[in-house]
Amino acid sequence: MKQIYFFTCLLIGFIIYIHFQQNCQFKTYDYLLSIGRDLGNRPLVSDKFDKKICRNWFCFDASAVGNCDSSVNRVTLDKGRMELIGKVFNEFTILTESSELSNDSLKINLVILKRNPIKLKFVLIKSNGSWIIDDIDNMEMVFQYIQFYKSKFS
């Protein structure tokens, strides 16, 4: 009987450990309010052109990174929030507007911003230290942006 209880404790410990791992990940994803939500809640895994780049960009709720003005389809970036996201995503380059990370800037040169429920979507491209903001009408366009900026900057 001792063995059974010991095994139960081991299993409980392991599951609690996994749960904390999940929560740790969740803190990360909490900022990613819609990872590829347009692709059905899945990460963006696209065709062969985009394979290399696909893990380096995500969809963000615009409010997670800046202040949205839906009337003009603009996002004013909040540096503090951007840095916070960058810290959580330690596997990615910290998102800042400064040029201090210019060597790595290509890693994260594109962010899709999405604001629910208005369904406004923005593409945010970092290029030479400045951010270009566009709104897009569908996900196909996103791929075009990726293609375009990849060929231009890589």
Place this chain on the structure above:
Amino acid sequence: MKSAFSLTYKSLFIVYLIVSLLLTSLLLIGVYYCQTNVEDLELAIYSRELGIAKAWMRLSVTYDGRYFTNLMQGLNPLVYNSVMGYKWMVFAGFVLFNFAIFSVVKACFSGVKLFYVLIGTLSFSAFYFQQCGSLAYALYWMGSSFVYLYPSIFLLINIVLFIAYVRSSKPKLILFIPLAFSLFFGIGCSELYLPFYLFLSLFLPLFIKKNYPDLLVRVIPLCLLMVLGIWFMIASPGLGFRFDESQLENHLNTAILVSSVENYGIELLTLINFPFFLLIFLSASLWKLSNWSFGHVFKSFNLGWILFLFLVLPYLMSLPYFVTKSSQYDYPVRVYIPIVFVQYVLVFFFIIPTVLIKYFEYIKFKSIYNLSCSFFLFFFSIQICIGKGQLGLLFEELLNKKMEIFDTQLTNRYVKLESSKSINSEYVLVNCDTLKDYPRSMFTHPDKELNRNTTKWNKFIEGYFGIDEIKAIEDTTNRFMFFKCYNK
């Protein structure tokens, strides 16, 4: 007179065997013709690209708390680039399901000859699939079967392992480990089973303490694991996304509760049908043939308990769906798949034996029994022949060659897509037919879309096969190709 009765009784079992064998063959033909849908491909890409562990974690964190289902999304042939291996996965699910039923019938109706156990197994399986609501969701769609078929398999395995565990003279770790995993995995398949396991984790120790206090120490770790499994699923961060769209009070209001009761009423009315009556007769027959050894256990249940288990517990199982889908008021076929299953299991293995033991211990099987059974078997067969119920629909779609056409069309599509992987071209474009019609008994959307209307499903086919674009001849736009080539 007695021998005449006995002869009819035996011949009835032969008829049961013939009918169930025919229906099992029909279900297996369905397995041969079934095909993957795009959502399976999507989830396979996910695991293939990120790895099983990372994909599992991401689904748990962003989508739902079904930890075993999410694990299975990474452990199937599609992840290893075998589209044709899909059918083997569905076949494995079907075989496992029947094997699990066989094990429980053998364990519960001890002393019954193997021949009758086999009949009981195949008949139970056929009757259940006839009434499950949707064969596509319950069996032929792999991704869905992880949610609606596998928890049923685990439930049956749990019963067998639990009987072996509590019956062994000493508590054995070798019996406990598989039971612990089976319980934990079973809970992690679908949130619909949470109320069932929650009830079990509370009721079981109380029942054991009252009737078999010596066994309590053995059962407590199992209850702890059940509670842990439930907590692990509920506490999963991904579950929160299901509540995102509105406030909690929107999920718990009178309209939703009324809707859940109404839908449950429809389910109960649908359940009362020929296969269900046959199930009752089959259970009584097997009970009669067996040296039933659970009499002392079942005698402690009164009519109130029986009604609670048959009516209230299955209803509670539907609540996780209604609470999370506050805007859904249509009859949710999928939700009632596990509920029908639990009702079948309760009736077959528990309620009928209990009622017989408690109230009809000295019942004599009269000719009326044979007559009723023959009557129900006859009408059940007629039902299938005229296309009623899930097996009827399957039979109808087999006869009108819908299944064959569908299978050929999708096989050709996947062969074409597979071969296009080796094409060395600037832009790999594959033209494929769009499904205009498909067998409802075994397939459900999503599939490739015309003109990429919503854009996402085509993308997953392209992602899975690594091509640039999948198109249909009927498409009226080339904008996707245009944009892509232009930007090159």
